[in-house]
Amino acid sequence: MTTLHPSDGPSASATAERGFCPVYRAIGVLQEKWVLHIVRSLLNGEKGFNELARAVGGCNSATLTQRLEHLETLSIINKRTEDTHGKLARSVYTLTAGGRELQGVIDAIDTWGRAHLSEGQPGVVGAQDC
Amino acid sequence: MTTLHPSDGPSASATAERGFCPVYRAIGVLQEKWVLHIVRSLLNGEKGFNELARAVGGCNSATLTQRLEHLETLSIINKRTEDTHGKLARSVYTLTAGGRELQGVIDAIDTWGRAHLSEGQPGVVGAQDC
DNA sequence: CCCACTGCTTTGAAAAGTCAAGCGGTGTAA
DNA sequence: TTACACCGCTTGACTTTTCAAAGCAGTGGG
Numbered sequence: 001m002t003t004l005h006p007s008d009g010p011s012a013s014a015t016a017e018r019g020f021c022p023v024y025r026a027i028g029v030l031q032e033k034w035v036l037h038i039v040r041s042l043l044n045g046e047k048g049f050n051e052l053a054r055a056v057g058g059c060n061s062a063t064l065t066q067r068l069e070h071l072e073t074l075s076i077i078n079k080r081t082e083d084t085h086g087k088l089a090r091s092v093y094t095l096t097a098g099g100r101e102l103q104g105v106i107d108a109i110d111t112w113g114r115a116h117l118s119e120g121q122p123g124v125v126g127a128q129d130c
Numbered sequence: 131m132t133t134l135h136p137s138d139g140p141s142a143s144a145t146a147e148r149g150f151c152p153v154y155r156a157i158g159v160l161q162e163k164w165v166l167h168i169v170r171s172l173l174n175g176e177k178g179f180n181e182l183a184r185a186v187g188g189c190n191s192a193t194l195t196q197r198l199e200h201l202e203t204l205s206i207i208n209k210r211t212e213d214t215h216g217k218l219a220r221s222v223y224t225l226t227a228g229g230r231e232l233q234g235v236i237d238a239i240d241t242w243g244r245a246h247l248s249e250g251q252p253g254v255v256g257a258q259d260c
Numbered sequence: 261c262c263c264a265c266t267g268c269t270t271t272g273a274a275a276a277g278t279c280a281a282g283c284g285g286t287g288t289a290a
Numbered sequence: 291t292t293a294c295a296c297c298g299c300t301t302g303a304c305t306t307t308t309c310a311a312a313g314c315a316g317t318g319g320g
Contacts, residue, residue, distance in 0.1 A: 023236075024187070026243025027166045033277070036157045061299065067283050073244075088199070089285090091298060096248040106153075108238040113156030113291050116205075116228040163308075179267050190309055191268065218317090221267060266317075276307070287299075 030105065031073060034059045036066050039102050040075065046094040059066070068093060076102070148208050159204060160235065164189045169232050171223070172207065176224040198223060206232070 028106055041055040053064055071077040076099040080092045160166055171185040183194055201207045206229040210222045
């Protein structure tokens with residue numbers, strides 16, 4: 001493990017009290033800044049680093065690198081370095097099978113968001129899939 | 131508005147580019163630290179401040195106060211100050227109708243977490259509802 | 261009276277995230 | 291060939307967020 005992440009070890013106080021709880025852990029992972037945005041972007045297809053950064057919208061490269069590393073150690077995403085015709089190493093990030101199953105979570109958030117976050121907002125008429 | 135929150139205004143870079151996107155906003159709200167934990171706790175019934183802090187597990191009071199204020203302005207939770215027999219003002223936090231609909235999100239996370247976060251972990255046998 | 265509990269607020273320091281710049285490399289057009 | 295735009299990052303300084311600990315006002319019990 002290259003870096004140590006707060007949600008990794010049994011360091012969280014509640015973990016000690018409750019024993020291992022997958023839901024608690026899952027929340028710990030998914031509430032990290034940009035993680036859900038990254039997953040959502042990747043659900044629309046694999047992406048390169050800068051491409052992903054643009055799709056995610058506003059995440060800076062340092063944070064993005066860190067998040068991607070973490071998600072890789074959790075086997076949510078996959079990093080592949082493809083060498084196009086022998087040159088230009090481009091990194092491509094893909095969701096693993098486990099990562100793709102987060103579609104359900106994103107869908108649930110999507111549904112809730114459309115129902116509860118678009119009311120009373122200025123200039124909102126139709127919700128495109130942005 | 132008492133405090134300014136990052137996910138409130140149109141300050142996020144992606145918001146300007148994409149126009150309003152409820153999913154993007156929803157993610158912005160739900161990825162704030164402790165928010166999902168708070169919602170999950172409150173789905174099990176209304177709670178007082180310290181009671182909620184304990185249920186959530188490890189959130190400090192300053193952050194919790196801030197999160198609760200934010201969630202209240204978003205009409206996700208409700209704060210009620212009940213005076214038990216004329217004395218002892220106890221604050222009780224409840225989910226609104228909109229907040230209760232986050233059950234779907236929590237369920238999705240729960241499902242995913244049990245499927246992908248409990249494998250290969252030490253000392254994990256049965257998953258209780260913790 | 262003293263201690264435990266309630267719901268918070270304050271403080272200062274640590275952790276996390278952000279910004280801007282830069283590095284080595286490629287590819288494209290002047 | 292020189293220049294500039296892209297690629298995937300890394301670095302270091304700066305800002306924001308979260309933190310633990312303490313404290314405050316009030317209630318209730320031993």
